[in-house]
Amino acid sequence: MLIFGFRLPYWMHADQDLVLVYHGLLFGDGLPQEYFDHPGYGYFLVVDAWFRALHALGLLPIATLSALPPASDAAATAAAWQHLVEAGRALSIALVALFAVVYATLVRSLVGDRRVALLAGIVMAFGVGLTAQGRQMRTDLLSAGLVVTALLLVLVAVRRPPGGKPVLLLGLAGLLTGLAMVTKVQAVFLALGIPVAALLFGQRFEPAARTRGSRSPWALAAVTALLAAAALVPALALVAEGIAGWGQALYPYKPVGGGLSGHYQGLVAGWILLGMAVVAAVLRVPPAHAVTAAAAVLLGLALGLLALDLRYNVQNVIAVANFVEHMFVFTSWRHATALQGQEQVVGEGLLTLLLSGVGRTLAIRTIVLHPDNIPQTIIVEWFALAGAVALWRRGERLAAVQALFLLLVAWGLEALFSLRGFQRAYAAYTDPLAILSAAWVLARMPGLLDRTRSRRAILGGVALVVVAAHAWPIIETRRLPNPTTHCEWIPTYMPRVGPFPFCR
Template identity: 35%
Template sequence: MIKSKDALDRLTPFGWRGGVAIVLLISIVSFVAAGYFTVYWRNADMDFMVIYNALAMNDGGAQAFFDHPAYLTILSVKAWFAGLHRLGLLDAWTLSAIPPASDRTAFDAAMTSAVHAGRVAALLTASGILIAFAALARRLVSDWRIAMLAVTAFAFSGGVQMHLRILRSEMIAASFCILALMLLIIAARRAGPARPLVVGLAALLCMLGLTNKVHAILLIAAIPVLLLPFGCETSASVAFWRTSRAWAAVLAAAVLAIIAAVAAWPLLATGLAPANASAAGLKPLLLGRFGVYQVALLGVIAACMVLYARLWRVSAAETIAALLMTVAGASLGLLSLDLSYDLNDVVVVLNPLEKMITYVDAPEAAGSISGAIGLLLSGVLGVIRRYTFILQSSARPTVFLTWLIIPGIAVAIRRGERQTALQATLLMLAAIGIDTLGVRRGLKVEYFVFTDPLIIIAGMILLDRLIDLRLSRFAYPIGATLLVLHVAISQAEPVKMALKRQGPETICEWNGYYLPRLALPWCAPSGPSRT
C-alpha cells in the first residue's frame, strides 16, 4: 500500500466527524485521569468561589463574588446544581446542605460531591464551546482537514485543557468573543441577506463574554480592526440590500435596536454613575470621568464598520442595518445582567478597564505615563521570552505554531498573498498585545484561552492559502511532531496539578473574604462564618 504524499491526509486519518469525536474522547479521558477525582480542594481558586456562590444563591442568598465578575459561570453552576438536585443526583446543592466543618467526614463528602458536579459542568461547557469552534472552523477554511487540525490545536491548547476541569470565568468570556470573531470573518467573506443578523449575534456574544470576565474588553476592542482585511470580491452586498425593500429591513432593525437600548439604558446609567463606580473602589481611567473610553470604543466600532463598507462595497442600507443590530445585540447581552441583578455586577461590567487596573502588579506605576510605558515594554519582553519557549518555557504548546506562522507570513508576502499575510499579521499582533497586558498578572495558563485561538486562526488562514505546502516532504514529520508535542504539553499543567502535594492551608488566606458563610475544617475561624 502506497502512503499518501499529502501530509493533511496522513495527519487527519479519522475524517471530520471521527476526528472531532476522537478529540472529545481524549479530552474526556484526560479529564477523568487528571481532574475529576483530584481532591476537592486542590483547585480551590476559583472552584470554591464559584461553587460557594452557586450554593448560596440556591439557598436564597445573594451573589458574593464580583471580582471580574464570573456572572454567567456562577449562574450556570447554580442552575446545574439545582437541576441535578431535582433529578436526585446531588444533595449538596445549597449552602445549608453542607454539613458543618466540625463533622469533617460529612463536610468532605458533601464538598467533594459539589466540586465533582462543578467539574462536570466545566467539562460540558468546554465541550460545547469546542463543538461550536469546530462548526465555525469548518466554514472558515476551504479544506476540512485544515479545520480538523485547528480543532485539535484548540482542544489541546493549554488554556482549554485547564478550563475543562476547573471552574473559572475565562473560558466563557474568551470563547464567546472568539466565536463572535469567527462568525464575523465568515460573514465578512460571504455576503448574504441575513448578514446584519450575524453581526447582531456576534455583538450579543461579545457582551455576554464581557459579563463573565472584564478582560474580554481587549478582544472586543481588537475585533473591529481585525475584520477590515477580511473582505473579498464576495463581500459586496447582495441584491436585496440594494433595493427599496432593504429600507424596510433597516426600519425593523431600528425598532429592535431602540427597544433593546431603552430596556438596557437603566443598566448603563447605573453602571456608569460616578457614585456607584467610586463606591465599588474604582477610579476613572481617562479625563477624570467614567464612560469616556467606552464611548470612544463605540466610535471605533462604528468607524471600522463604515470603513469596511467603503472598502468592500457594502451598501448604505446594509451598513446601517448592521450598526443597528450591533446596538440591539449588545443591549440584549447587557440585559442578561437582569437575570440575577446586582449593582456590583453592573458596575464591574461597564467599567472593565478600571477594574482591570486594580489587578496590575504595580498599579501605582500604571497610573503615570512613564510608568505605564515601562510596564508595557517589560510586558512585551515577557511575551517574546514566552513565545520562544526556550527562554521561558510554559504549558502552552500553541507557541510552537508561532514558529511556523511567522515564516508563513513571510512566504505569503513573497508569493504575493499580501492580504492573507496582513490578516495573519493582525491576528498575531492582537495576540501579542493582549498577552503583553496579561504578563502583568503572570500570564497564567488560564489566560491562554484569550489569545491561543487568535494564533490558531492565523495558522488556519495561512495554511488555507499556502495549501501546496502539504506536499512538501517535510510537511508530515513537522506536522506529526507538532501534534504530539501539542497534546503532550497540554497535559503538563493538569498532571502537575493532580500530583501536587501542597495542602489546602493556603485557602485560609482568602476564605474569610470569599467564603464568608462557609467554615473550612482546616482553617481557624476568622470573621463571620457558618458553623
C-alpha cells in the same frame, strides 16, 4: 483531563473552584452575589443552572447553600464539596469540548477546508489555555469562549454576500460579546479588535450578489433598528447608572487620567460605530444592509448587557461600566511596588509594566531568552509566522497581513494580561488567535497536507501539542499543595459557610 485532575481533592484549586461553587449555591438559594472581582456574573448564572440540572437528574445531591451539611460534620462536608467541585470540573470539560467543536466548525466555514478545521480544533482543545481551564472552574473559560466565538462569527459574516444569514451571525456576535463582558471584563480587549479584523478579512461582492436576498431591505432595516433602539435605551441606562455609581464601587477605584473617567465608555461606543461604518464603506455594502447589520450588532450587545438584570446587583453594573478602573484595582494589588503612589490608571508605572510585559512575551517566543511559561502552541505560532513570510514572498500580501494581524493581537493580549501575571488560563483568549493564524496560512498552502513528508511533519506537531498538554496535569497530581494556605481568604470570600475540615 478526565484521567488527570478530575478526582483531585476539592481544595486543589480552591481559588477559583470553591468560590465559584459557593456562588452557584448562593444563586440556587436566591441569595445575592458576593464576589465581583471579574465580576463573574455570567458564569454564576451558568453554574447555578448546571447544578440545578444535575440535581433534577439525581446526579448531584446538593444544589443550594442551605442544603450543605453542618460544618461540624467534617466527613459529610468534605464529601459534599468534593461532589460539587467535581460537578464544576465536569462543567468545565463540557464547555471546553463545546468551545473546541464550535471553533472548528466556524474555522471550517471561514477557511473552507475540513482538514485544516479539524487540526485547528484538536490543537485548540489541547492548547495550554483550554487544558488549564478544563481542570478547574474559572470565569475565563466562558468569557473567552463567548468573545472568540463572536470574533469568528463576524469573520464568517463579512465574507458572505449581504443577506439574512450574515445579519443573524452579526447579531449573535453582538450578544456573545455583551455576555462575555458581563462574565469577565477582560473580554473587552479582544472585542475592541473585532472591527479591525472585520475590515482586514471582509470581502467585497458584485452588485448582483449584494442585492440578492430580502425583497424589502429598508423595511427589514427599519424593524431591526427599532428593536435595537428598544434594547439600547435600558442598556445605556444601565451603563449610565454604573458610571454614576463609580464612587460606590466595592473596590477603591482610581481615575483613568486625562479626564477620561466616565467618558472613555463613549469613546468605546464611538469606536464600535466607526468600525461598522468603515467596514460597510470599504466593502461597499448596500446602505440598507449596512443599517440592518449595524442595528443587529447593537441589538445583540444591548441584550447581552441587559442580562445583568436577570439577577441584578449594582456592583456588577459598576464593574462592567467602569471596566478600566475595575481591572486596574487588581493590577495595582499585584504590582503594589511598581505602582506605589500612582493615583490614576494611566501613568509611568503602568506603562513600564506594559513594556516589560511586551518584552517578556516576545522573549518567551524565542524559548532561549525566557525558558519559562513556554506554551505548547508555540510551534503553531512559529508555523504561522513562517507561513506568513512565505505568503508575502509569493505575492499573497493580504493573506500574510491577515495571519500576522491575528498573531500580533494574540501577543498583544498576552502582554496586557501580564499585568495580572503570566497565568496559563489566560491563554484561552490568545491560543484561538494563534491557531486561527496558522489555519489561515495552512488553508492557503494545501500542498502541505497533500505531500507525505510535510503532512507527517504537521501531524507530528499536532501530536506534540496533544502530548505536551498532559505534562502539567501529571505534575499537578504529584504536587498537592497544603490546603491550609487558603484558610486566610476563605472567610472573606465565602462568609456563609463554616470552616472547612482542613482549616480546623
